[in-house]
Amino acid sequence: MDDRTREYLRGRxxxxxxxxxxxxxxxxxxxxWGHIPWTxxxxxxxxxxxxxxxLGNLEAFFRETAPRHAYFSAARYDDPGVSTMGKKxxxxxxxxxxxxxxxxPSVDPEAxxxxxxxxxxxxxxxxxxxxxxxxxxxxNLQIVFSGGRGYHVHVRDEAVLExxxxxxxxxxxxxxxxxxxxDGLIRTEQERGTTKRVLRTEGGWGRRVHEALVEYADDxxxxxxxxxxxxxxxxxxxxEGRAKTILGAFRRNPDAVREGNLEAGGPGVRRLVSAxxxxxxxxxxxxxxxxxxxxxxxxxxxPGTLHGGxxxxxxxxxxxxxxxxxxxxxxVPDRFTGRTIAITCAxxxxxxxxxxxxMVEAGTNTVPEYVGVFLMARxxxxxxxxx
Amino acid sequence: MDSLYARYPFFEAARExxxxxxxxxxxxxxxDAPAVERGRERVERALRSGTTASExxxxxxxxxELLSYPIARILVSLLExxxxxEKYASAEAATAADRIRADLDREDTLRSTDEVSLELSDVxxxxxxxxxxxxxxxxxxxGSRDGGPGPAGPRASRSARDPEWFRxxxxxxxxLSDPDWxxxxxxxxxxxxxxxxxxxxxxxxxxxxRAVRSRVLEGLPFEFAADDGIGSDLEAHVADLRRLLxxxxxxxxxxxxxxxxxxxxxxxxxxxxxxxxALSPPESLALMAFLTAIGMSPDEIVAFCADTSLDAEGxxxxxxxxxxxxxxxxxxxxxxxxxxYGICHNEDDHWQVAGDPLAYYEARLADAEDVVDWRDRNxxxxxx
Numbered sequence: 216m217d218d219r220t221r222e223y224l225r226g227r228x229x230x231x232x233x234x235x236x237x238x239x240x241x242x243x244x245x246x247x248w249g250h251i252p253w254t255x256x257x258x259x260x261x262x263x264x265x266x267x268x269x270l271g272n273l274e275a276f277f278r279e280t281a282p283r284h285a286y287f288s289a290a291r292y293d294d295p296g297v298s299t300m301g302k303k304x305x306x307x308x309x310x311x312x313x314x315x316x317x318x319x320p321s322v323d324p325e326a327x328x329x330x331x332x333x334x335x336x337x338x339x340x341x342x343x344x345x346x347x348x349x350x351x352x353x354x355n356l357q358i359v360f361s362g363g364r365g366y367h368v369h370v371r372d373e374a375v376l377e378x379x380x381x382x383x384x385x386x387x388x389x390x391x392x393x394x395x396x397x398d399g400l401i402r403t404e405q406e407r408g409t410t411k412r413v414l415r416t417e418g419g420w421g422r423r424v425h426e427a428l429v430e431y432a433d434d435x436x437x438x439x440x441x442x443x444x445x446x447x448x449x450x451x452x453x454x455e456g457r458a459k460t461i462l463g464a465f466r467r468n469p470d471a472v473r474e475g476n477l478e479a480g481g482p483g484v485r486r487l488v489s490a491x492x493x494x495x496x497x498x499x500x501x502x503x504x505x506x507x508x509x510x511x512x513x514x515x516x517x518p519g520t521l522h523g524g525x526x527x528x529x530x531x532x533x534x535x536x537x538x539x540x541x542x543x544x545x546x547v548p549d550r551f552t553g554r555t556i557a558i559t560c561a562x563x564x565x566x567x568x569x570x571x572x573x574m575v576e577a578g579t580n581t582v583p584e585y586v587g588v589f590l591m592a593r594x595x596x597x598x599x600x601x602x
Numbered sequence: 603m604d605s606l607y608a609r610y611p612f613f614e615a616a617r618e619x620x621x622x623x624x625x626x627x628x629x630x631x632x633x634d635a636p637a638v639e640r641g642r643e644r645v646e647r648a649l650r651s652g653t654t655a656s657e658x659x660x661x662x663x664x665x666x667e668l669l670s671y672p673i674a675r676i677l678v679s680l681l682e683x684x685x686x687x688e689k690y691a692s693a694e695a696a697t698a699a700d701r702i703r704a705d706l707d708r709e710d711t712l713r714s715t716d717e718v719s720l721e722l723s724d725v726x727x728x729x730x731x732x733x734x735x736x737x738x739x740x741x742x743x744x745g746s747r748d749g750g751p752g753p754a755g756p757r758a759s760r761s762a763r764d765p766e767w768f769r770x771x772x773x774x775x776x777x778l779s780d781p782d783w784x785x786x787x788x789x790x791x792x793x794x795x796x797x798x799x800x801x802x803x804x805x806x807x808x809x810x811x812r813a814v815r816s817r818v819l820e821g822l823p824f825e826f827a828a829d830d831g832i833g834s835d836l837e838a839h840v841a842d843l844r845r846l847l848x849x850x851x852x853x854x855x856x857x858x859x860x861x862x863x864x865x866x867x868x869x870x871x872x873x874x875x876x877x878x879x880a881l882s883p884p885e886s887l888a889l890m891a892f893l894t895a896i897g898m899s900p901d902e903i904v905a906f907c908a909d910t911s912l913d914a915e916g917x918x919x920x921x922x923x924x925x926x927x928x929x930x931x932x933x934x935x936x937x938x939x940x941x942x943y944g945i946c947h948n949e950d951d952h953w954q955v956a957g958d959p960l961a962y963y964e965a966r967l968a969d970a971e972d973v974v975d976w977r978d979r980n981x982x983x984x985x986x
Binding site: 421 | 738774777781788790792794796798799800
């Protein structure tokens with residue numbers, strides 16, 4: 216990045232912060248703060264181990280420093296400004312989840328457009344929220360667009376703040392279905408001397424598989440006999456005999472399936488449950504980035520600040536506005552929408568932002584400022600002199 | 603009340619009773635009161651046998667029993683060994699868990715007035731879990747649904763046939779369980795919904811055991827000022843316990859499994875289990891401690907006991923407790939202790955050879971020639 220571009224961005228980030236009131240996180244004075252300044256050269260040196268006291272007035276700090284990137288710790292400490300982790304005195308930490316397009320199995324970062332990546336990430340976020348809200352029953356959630364390639368969720372329910380790293384790993388493994396014991400989804404119950412195999416329907420992955428099974432059984436009952444048997448035989452390990460047993464049981468006693476009772480379905484039911492389980496886990500897991508959640512000393516972007524690699528706002532998204540949220544529109548800072556600027560691009564490109572697709576040619580262009588800031592922050596353009 | 607505190611001296615109210623009573627621990631120590639001897643026994647039994655229950659419970663009144671707990675905490679702190687502190691806390695927790703189970707299982711009608719009255723709701727309240735744990739009441743027609751709020755443990759709903767289910771909030775569940783306890787303890791394999799995990803009574807009791815362990819560990823080890831008089835008054839006891847610690851640390855170390863050379867008491871226990879007879883808790887503890895101490899892994903012990911009345915889950919549960927993080931083991935009880943439980947009968951006058959099963963086995967191994975490890979025999983059998 217050349218000096219002109221860097222000075223321009225730093226100046227405009229400063230202007231942004233002059234207009235913006237940051238609302239600090241709870242316990243801001245117990246957190247470690249860090250930032251990456253607009254320094255010349257390619258190096259990105261983070262200034263960290265700072266307390267709020269070191270920064271002084273938060274808003275004045277942002278106005279004057281206008282950092283390229285800004286972070287605070289998920290953790291709260293006795294003494295956040297001390298330079299070694301061991302001496303900070305860890306007290307508690309928000310439970311943080313990070314969904315990043317780079318980690319989504321469904322996204323090829325080489326081929327997908329920025330908009331496609333963010334859409335896939337938002338789908339994953341919705342799946343994550345189902346776990347956090349329905350399974351875990353968390354109530355104090357803050358959803359944040361990272362300004363880059365994904366989303367963060369900060370959970371601040373009192374009960375989770377003191378969980379250690381191992382407990383947080385259990386939560387990650389739960390939402391990613393890691394080490395899920397498929398056979399264990401079926402439990403054997405003793406009833407008057409006879410055993411009965413039942414699905415664990417009272418929550419967790421068992422409940423999800425059970426929902427899929429009920430739906431599958433309903434679908435089968437809609438089909439005629441031959442189609443239903445064919446559909447069952449598509450599954451690994453299910454031949455004609457087992458298919459007939461399963462279908463017979465589903466037709467004879469639909470309530471048994473609804474109650475999770477698998478006994479009448481014969482040995483093929485286990486295969487059916489495994490197949491449905493594979494499908495359910497593939498469709499419903501949320502591929503969160505594990506180390507972010509398990510590292511209880513992690514630094515995370517400050518909501519309300521600008522992302523130095525995109526010029527987009529790291530924005531909090533109220534839960535009720537999530538469905539309608541479009542990062543490529545809603546995260547464009549108002550400060551950068553009022554005027555055009557001159558930039559120089561090496562290659563032609565198209566930028567989809569703020570509801571428009573803007574064509575940029577190789578050479579010098581005059582573009583809406585937010586497009587120019589976006590390309591310059593990404594390193595795809597440099598500032599051209601205004602005529 | 604005293605008898606409840608004597609049984610559960612780590613309860614907050616017991617601590618307050620000690621603080622409020624007109625006794626000074628240094629004075630007790632200086633006078634070598636019965637509580638001091640019992641405190642020493644608590645630590646010794648914890649290190650030797652994984653329990654803190656007295657071998658001679660009638661020798662101590664409730665007050666001595668209660669006061670022996672803070673004395674034991676001082677003693678174990680003076681040992682200056684983290685392994686000893688951990689072992690001690692685990693032993694207090696295991697003993698408490700046995701007592702909680704016994705006190706809760708006892709039918710109300712059979713209780714005499716001088717016996718301790720304890721409800722599950724008391725234990726939950728003690729650990730601030732009364733809001734976090736709720737009974738899950740089975741619904742009519744299969745499946746189950748949540749019960750209403752309120753303290754857990756309505757005895758009326760318990761029947762011998764139905765397992766009793768609870769729902770525990772997920773954060774305390776994670777705090778009081780350990781994914782290393784086995785696959786079914788992993789959160790991913792649990793029925794989690796609306797912030798709570800469904801667990802049965804046995805699992806809840808295991809979580810409570812962990813809660814006791816954490817409570818006992820709080821504040822341990824104490825720091826003593828160099829000139830603290832209590833340390834010098836307890837010097838003789840500490841020296842005994844430290845010797846025990848050293849001695850125990852050097853036992854074992856052999857890693858060869860030759861069932862033919864096992865001491866008679868262990869052979870008896872294996873024979874009994876092979877006849878499909880249930881072993882009593884001290885019997886199975888003695889056997890598991892022995893098998894663990896000679897270097898067998900939980901998997902190997904499960905395989906070794908495949909044709910016995912011992913179930914795999916129970917074996918894993920017990921052996922996990924017997925292994926400590928440093929890789930050392932709880933030593934099995936001595937022959938003398940075993941004889942108190944009716945397990946060792948000094949067969950062939952073997953106390954002349956050695957006073958504990960490990961030393962006896964070690965001596966027989968040293969005398970034997972051409973031994974083939976049972977595990978190697980097993981491998982051969984599987985390969986053919």
